[in-house]
Amino acid sequence: MTAAVFAYPRPQLVRENWLSLNGIWKFSFDDENQFSDPSYSTETDSIKPTSIKWDLEILVPYPPESKASGIGNCDFHHACWYQRDFQLLAQGQRVLLHFGAVDYRARVWVNGHLVVEHEGGHTPFTADITHAMGDSEHHLVTVYAEDDPHDLAKPRGKQDWELQPHSIWYPRTTGIWQTVWLESVASTYIQKIRWTPNFDGFEIGCDTIIAGDLKADFTVQVKISHQGKLLADDHYKIFSNEAARKLSLSDPGIDDSRNELLWSPERPTLLDAEIMLWRDGEIIDRVCSYTALRSAHINRDRFMLNGRPYFLRLVLDQGYWPDTLMTPPSDDALRRDVELAKAMGFNGVRKHQKIEDPRYLYWADKLGLLVWEEMPSAYRFTPTAVRRLVREWAEVIERDYNHPCIIVWVPFNESWGVPNLTSTQAHRNAVEALYHLTRTFDSTRPVIGNDGWEASATDIIGIHDYDANPQSLAARYGSSAQQELFDRRRPGGRILTLDGYPHRGQPIVLTEFGGIAYAKPNAGDGEEVWGYSQAFSDEEYFHSYRDLLHVVNETSMFSGFCYTQFADTFQEANGLLFADRTPKLPLDKIAAATCNKLVGD
Numbered sequence: 001m002t003a004a005v006f007a008y009p010r011p012q013l014v015r016e017n018w019l020s021l022n023g024i025w026k027f028s029f030d031d032e033n034q035f036s037d038p039s040y041s042t043e044t045d046s047i048k049p050t051s052i053k054w055d056l057e058i059l060v061p062y063p064p065e066s067k068a069s070g071i072g073n074c075d076f077h078h079a080c081w082y083q084r085d086f087q088l089l090a091q092g093q094r095v096l097l098h099f100g101a102v103d104y105r106a107r108v109w110v111n112g113h114l115v116v117e118h119e120g121g122h123t124p125f126t127a128d129i130t131h132a133m134g135d136s137e138h139h140l141v142t143v144y145a146e147d148d149p150h151d152l153a154k155p156r157g158k159q160d161w162e163l164q165p166h167s168i169w170y171p172r173t174t175g176i177w178q179t180v181w182l183e184s185v186a187s188t189y190i191q192k193i194r195w196t197p198n199f200d201g202f203e204i205g206c207d208t209i210i211a212g213d214l215k216a217d218f219t220v221q222v223k224i225s226h227q228g229k230l231l232a233d234d235h236y237k238i239f240s241n242e243a244a245r246k247l248s249l250s251d252p253g254i255d256d257s258r259n260e261l262l263w264s265p266e267r268p269t270l271l272d273a274e275i276m277l278w279r280d281g282e283i284i285d286r287v288c289s290y291t292a293l294r295s296a297h298i299n300r301d302r303f304m305l306n307g308r309p310y311f312l313r314l315v316l317d318q319g320y321w322p323d324t325l326m327t328p329p330s331d332d333a334l335r336r337d338v339e340l341a342k343a344m345g346f347n348g349v350r351k352h353q354k355i356e357d358p359r360y361l362y363w364a365d366k367l368g369l370l371v372w373e374e375m376p377s378a379y380r381f382t383p384t385a386v387r388r389l390v391r392e393w394a395e396v397i398e399r400d401y402n403h404p405c406i407i408v409w410v411p412f413n414e415s416w417g418v419p420n421l422t423s424t425q426a427h428r429n430a431v432e433a434l435y436h437l438t439r440t441f442d443s444t445r446p447v448i449g450n451d452g453w454e455a456s457a458t459d460i461i462g463i464h465d466y467d468a469n470p471q472s473l474a475a476r477y478g479s480s481a482q483q484e485l486f487d488r489r490r491p492g493g494r495i496l497t498l499d500g501y502p503h504r505g506q507p508i509v510l511t512e513f514g515g516i517a518y519a520k521p522n523a524g525d526g527e528e529v530w531g532y533s534q535a536f537s538d539e540e541y542f543h544s545y546r547d548l549l550h551v552v553n554e555t556s557m558f559s560g561f562c563y564t565q566f567a568d569t570f571q572e573a574n575g576l577l578f579a580d581r582t583p584k585l586p587l588d589k590i591a592a593a594t595c596n597k598l599v600g601d
Helices: 331-343 358-367 383-400 425-441 470-476 482-487 538-554 587-594
Strands: 018-020 023-029 040-043 046-049 056-060 079-087 094-099 105-110 113-119 125-128 138-146 180-185 188-198 203-212 219-226 229-237 242-248 271-279 282-291 296-299 302-305 312-317 348-351 370-374 406-410 461-464 508-514 558-564
Touching (some): 056 079, 094 105, 094 113, 105 125, 113 125, 113 383, 188 271, 188 282, 203 219, 219 242, 229 242, 302 558, 312 331, 312 370, 312 508, 331 358, 358 370, 358 383, 470 538, 538 558, 538 587
Parallel strands (some): 348 370, 370 406, 461 508, 508 558
Antiparallel strands (some): 018 180, 023 056, 023 079, 040 046, 079 138, 094 125, 094 180, 105 113, 105 138, 188 203, 219 229, 219 271, 271 282, 296 302
């Protein structure tokens, strides 16, 4: 097994002193929940576990179900243990231990001390482990991950509850699946930066949160620059543990000059930021970040980017890889996915039922790709499920708020987890509550309460319709069909809006369609080929895609679309790319069809 190479895992708050703990760990399944703690005994300079049988090794951050982990065991597993030793390369006054994501419930010990517990399989958590370090140079970290494979009341997205992947669900991911890393910081340090662009005022809001020893007086200095040119340099006093200010940029006034500083897929301008924490004339912490001037909002029936109508050409992206599952094979693989989406003519992706690695969002920010972020669903409606969903969704928004690529939040998809929206008030309340809670956490982006159908509180009407006949789609969504669409027709067999929530003129986006399965005859191995329709040759596949894309591009009712899907995913053969990201057709040909430039070819 080869250690995974990943870049700095938190691109919005970068420090120099860090150490990746990705690599070989000791590993053990604990399907019977036999152990509740590592049960250490300490002898001189060594720390020896006395109970858990460490019978396997795993390559972190790949989950044990994946081939890349070195284990590749896809059986049902309720819990597992990890352990490795480490030695700090750089000493600070505090040491922070970070986990990108552990599915689903985690407990972590360092040198036998319980340092943190966390619930939620898609969001990061951190422990200050300074008190557990002692004087030794060598340290031991142990992780317990509990992830009941049959629990449908937790947010799990596309992870299957059956032993083998079926229909539109995929292999499970248990335990650690994103980077584990250490960071040395000062006794007082910058914990969080929150950027809020104000397009109309040509200014950037900056909230700085510090942590640690707060007894002294502190100031924070924020520098913003672009291509080496300093745009802002301000100092603020910290009150309690935070400072919140707006940094004004010089507004050139006319569009041509303004556009040089605005972020869009066509021109993804990022503004570099340096944040320094001062105490008594000395810099005690320094981090690098970035932000962007970008607005995303709704005006009548159109989505608006930077104050102008913007047609959305999205592709649905499941975010899985054959050998690594939800974990990307590398940082290069994340960058390549962004590049491929753009090369196929799309200006955005809908990340489906997955909270993607922050490095993907970094590349989307840097290269220019819009992202709809969608909460992984639970599949039962219980008070526990709602509590879990609310808590984790709040953590998701907090983690990803700063990324300019994110333009829409989606807490529910296709009524999953709230199956009785037409008849049960509590289910409707949940969708409406999450919509308003999301708007409370972030008032700068549109929110889709429930994507696909049965909409209530929402800024965009999302429609899922896998009709493979272009003429039928053209008739259903033609210029004279809008009233009948909401009153009588049932795309997907569901009503588009709930009673009491008529269409109020919001933008309409065809957020799922297509799904054409195509596995080339000499590329298959006899496994199931799944899709919403199927093509059997390059020519048939191209014509089917081109004709569907022509209709949705020409339909004036739509403010955009999202084609299913980016890449083949396990039994689903309906990607524009094979699972290994090889294009099924030449990329330029796909792009021309995506952008409606091949009509009649």
